[in-house]
Amino acid sequence: MVSETDNLLVSLKDVRFAYGEREILRGVNLKVPRGKVVAIMGGSGCGKTTLLRLIGGQLRATAGTVEVAGRNVSSLNTAELYEMRRRMGMLFQFGALFTDMSVFDNVAFPLREHTDLPFGLIRDMVLMKLNAVGLRGAADLMPAELSGGMARRVALARAIALDPMLIMYDEPFAGLDPISLGVIGQLIRKLNDALGATTIMVTHDIMESLQIVDYIYFVSEGGIVAEGTPDELRASKDPWVYQFIHAEPDGPVPFHYPAEALDESLIGGSAA
Amino acid sequence: MNGLLNFIRRLGATAVEGVWRIGFAARFFVLLLRHSGQSLTRIHLTVREIYFSGVLSLLIIMVSGLFVGMVLGLQGYETLQRYGSGDALGVLVSLSLTRELGPVVAGLLFASRAGLAVTAEIGLMKTTEQLDAMDMMAVNPIARVVAPRFWGGVISMPLLAALFSAMGVLGGWLIGVVFIGVDNGAFWSQMQAAVDFRFDIMNGVIKSFVFGATVALIAVFEGYDCTPTAEGLSRAITRTVVTSALAILALDFVLTSLMFRGQS
Numbered sequence: 299m300v301s302e303t304d305n306l307l308v309s310l311k312d313v314r315f316a317y318g319e320r321e322i323l324r325g326v327n328l329k330v331p332r333g334k335v336v337a338i339m340g341g342s343g344c345g346k347t348t349l350l351r352l353i354g355g356q357l358r359a360t361a362g363t364v365e366v367a368g369r370n371v372s373s374l375n376t377a378e379l380y381e382m383r384r385r386m387g388m389l390f391q392f393g394a395l396f397t398d399m400s401v402f403d404n405v406a407f408p409l410r411e412h413t414d415l416p417f418g419l420i421r422d423m424v425l426m427k428l429n430a431v432g433l434r435g436a437a438d439l440m441p442a443e444l445s446g447g448m449a450r451r452v453a454l455a456r457a458i459a460l461d462p463m464l465i466m467y468d469e470p471f472a473g474l475d476p477i478s479l480g481v482i483g484q485l486i487r488k489l490n491d492a493l494g495a496t497t498i499m500v501t502h503d504i505m506e507s508l509q510i511v512d513y514i515y516f517v518s519e520g521g522i523v524a525e526g527t528p529d530e531l532r533a534s535k536d537p538w539v540y541q542f543i544h545a546e547p548d549g550p551v552p553f554h555y556p557a558e559a560l561d562e563s564l565i566g567g568s569a570a
Numbered sequence: 571m572n573g574l575l576n577f578i579r580r581l582g583a584t585a586v587e588g589v590w591r592i593g594f595a596a597r598f599f600v601l602l603l604r605h606s607g608q609s610l611t612r613i614h615l616t617v618r619e620i621y622f623s624g625v626l627s628l629l630i631i632m633v634s635g636l637f638v639g640m641v642l643g644l645q646g647y648e649t650l651q652r653y654g655s656g657d658a659l660g661v662l663v664s665l666s667l668t669r670e671l672g673p674v675v676a677g678l679l680f681a682s683r684a685g686l687a688v689t690a691e692i693g694l695m696k697t698t699e700q701l702d703a704m705d706m707m708a709v710n711p712i713a714r715v716v717a718p719r720f721w722g723g724v725i726s727m728p729l730l731a732a733l734f735s736a737m738g739v740l741g742g743w744l745i746g747v748v749f750i751g752v753d754n755g756a757f758w759s760q761m762q763a764a765v766d767f768r769f770d771i772m773n774g775v776i777k778s779f780v781f782g783a784t785v786a787l788i789a790v791f792e793g794y795d796c797t798p799t800a801e802g803l804s805r806a807i808t809r810t811v812v813t814s815a816l817a818i819l820a821l822d823f824v825l826t827s828l829m830f831r832g833q834s
Contacts, residue, residue, distance in 0.1 A: 354706055380708035394703035396695075408707045411714075453703075 306365075307332045307464060307496045308353055313362035315348055322348050324520035325362070332463075335490050335497040337507040339542065340517035341551055346500040347391075349517070350466050353498065354388060355379045366464065384412055387457030387495075391469040393449040395441040401428070401452050402437040408459045427455040430492075431485060447478030451485070458489055464496050465489070471503040479503070483510050504543055508532065516542060518551060595791050598712075602720055602790070605713035609721045615714070619722025623684035623786075627730055630683055631676055635667075635734035638675060639741025642666055646742070647750055659752050660761035663742030664735075668765065668774040669830070672735035674822050677781035679734075680727055681814035685789035688719050689810040692793025693803040701794075716794055720786045727782020728775050735774065773829045780821060785814045 308330035315323040322345040330336045338346050351357040352364050355371045364371040366382060374382065395404050405424045409415060415423075428434045431451040441449060450470060457465055470486065471479050487510040490497040501507055507514060508528040516524040516538060524531070524539045531539050541549030557563065609616045646662040692715060695701050701711040739761075746752040765771065789810050796806035 356702065356705065380710070383706055383708040386706065388703070388706040390699045390703055392698065394699040396700055396703075397698070408709070411707065411709045456707075 305331050307367060308498065309363075309365040310349070310352070311363045311365075313349075313352065313359045313364060315345070315352060315357065315359050322520060323352075323359075326517070326521055328515055328522060330496060330498055332496050333490075333494065334512040335487060335499065335510060337499045337501055337511040337514045338517060339501060339504065339507065339514055342502075343555075344517045345520065346517055347468055350388070350468055350498065350500055353464075354383065354386060354466060384460060385463045387460070387462035387465045389450065389453050389457045389465070389467045389470055391472055392446070393441075393453035395444075395449055395453055395456070397441050399441075400437070401433065401439050401441070401444070404441070404452060405455045405459055407456065412460065423459070424455075427459055428452075430458070430489065431455045432481070445478075447474050447482065450474070450478075450482060454482070454485060454489070458493060458495075461493055462495055464498070465493075467497065467499040467501070469501055470499060471501055471506055479506055486510060504545075508543075591795075594795065595787075598791050598794065599787060601712055602717055602787075605710055606717045606721065608713045609717045615718040616721050616725070619718045620726050623680075623688065623719070623722045624726030624730060627680060627683045627726070628733070630679055631730045631734050632737045634675065634679055635672075635737030636741040636744075638671055638734075639663060639667065639738030639743075640745045641741075642671075642738065643742035643745030643750070647746055647752065656750075656752055657756035658760055659742065659746040660739075660757035661764040663746070664739050664761045664765050665770060667735040667738040667742075668770045670822070670826070672731045672738065673774055673777035673781055674818060676731040676734040676778065677727065677785060677818040678815055680723075680730060680782070681785045681789070681818065682811055684723060684726070685785045685810050685814050686807055688723065688786070688789040689793040689796070689807050690803065692716065692719070692790060693796040693798075693806050696794065696796060697798040697800075697803055712794075716790045720790050723786025723789065724779070724782045727785065728778040731774065731778030731781075773825075776829075777822065777825050780825060781818050784817050784821060788814050788817065 310328040313326045358372050409420050483506045538550050642663045704711045747754050792806040792810045796802045
């Protein structure tokens with residue numbers, strides 16, 4: 299898959315990033331070809347969301363290059379960055395819907411901000427997007443009246459309002475019931491294929507991801523520790539992949555945040 | 571010795587943090603001005619904020635103005651009549667309100683009512699990633715969210731202060747003329763003769779404009795800069811009210827000393 303270098307939409311080369319003194323990413327290399335659905339997986343706090351923010355230009359890498367559609371994101375000025383973001387859609391973990399606007403107005407927001415289309419056309423486009431996520435009938439509801447799954451579907455409709463080339467999802471399955479989880483998973487795949495877009499998805503949900511994605515990267519301790527297609531990963535004997543896919547409590551994936559030995563903490567009392 | 575060193579270290583860190591925040595606020599203000607064009611070209615965004623900051627503050631401002639005027643009427647008459655100048659009540663009430671109490675008390679009320687609401691709204695938008703979402707949609711949150719709220723506050727405040735003063739004068743008249751029995755003609759004619767439009771009214775308007783800009787800037791900055799947690803938002807709201815109140819009182823002293831020095 300990664301041999302399709304001429305058809306890459308997103309490419310990260312030796313990317314390093316730190317929040318102050320705390321280094322989160324230590325030389326990440328990652329490639330996302332056009333038209334594919336790629337998952338970035340890993341334990342909590344391993345830097346998955348940071349990777350999305352680096353690709354979207356909300357954070358700047360301290361070293362290395364982040365390229366989207368052949369352009370180095372770190373070198374773009376604000377106007378160029380906004381120009382690029384018009385062709386991106388991002389779904390935040392809890393939807394990030396504008397709470398003072400109805401569902402309709404939320405989805406219409408990017409269209410009204412970036413186009414001069416007449417009201418009738420915007421209305422038709424919004425209803426089509428809402429129909430794609432199964433919520434055309436909820437157009438007049440306010441975000442407070444939606445369930446978590448519905449809010450995420452509305453946010454998905456908003457993310458695809460401008461038919462983006464790249465759609466990014468930050469934990470799209472977090473906190474969803476099994477039915478909503480399946481619906482969102484299928485939507486992500488279908489929308490990607492129908493729009494001819496490229497999808498990057500940050501998630502913990504290995505079972506759903508294996509069904510809908512083309513390629514998976516595993517992130518741990520600041521780098522990519524494993525990668526492959528769903529079939530390759532299912533067959534993998536790599537202890538890291540095995541532990542994650544089979545949800546084993548023991549293995550190389552660290553559960554504890556780095557700390558001194560427990561007996562030292564208890565005897566020394568320094569943690570308190 | 572260690573305790574002293576720690577104290578000095580903390581003092582230094584607090585000072586650096588304070589200077590850093592002032593610098594960040596100044597940079598934020600420049601950005602806000604740079605991105606204010608949309609507040610004018612898409613005037614409905616600003617009008618909406620004038621409604622939320624101004625119209626929805628009308629009740630508290632008008633009722634407070636009425637009561638402040640009534641208290642001024644009572645206290646003022648009590649003092650003036652000792653010197654046989656009860657008829658000058660209108661002058662005392664109107665000058666107190668237009669020069670000082672109108673802009674200052676309306677500013678304090680505005681900070682508590684509208685400033686707090688703006689900080690809470692922007693802070694909550696930040697906490698729930700709405701500002702990030704907007705930014706990712708290539709919509710500048712400073713232009714779309716912050717600037718209209720700032721200009722809404724700047725425009726609302728002088729109008730609210732004027733209404734506060736008007737209601738205060740009405741309250742003073744109600745107590746002085748209707749209840750105590752000060753001569754109605756003397757109340758209004760002495761007021762008309764003593765209050766100068768440029769010197770008293772316009773200086774009051776300038777004060778209220780400055781207070782409005784200060785409160786609005788503090789409110790939007792604190793909301794935008796808050797730590798995106800429940801505690802961070804709570805601290806930001808507290809800072810808005812405290813900083814606004816101190817800034818209004820300090821600026822009032824500075825402006826009064828510049829405007830009225832040796833002229834009354």
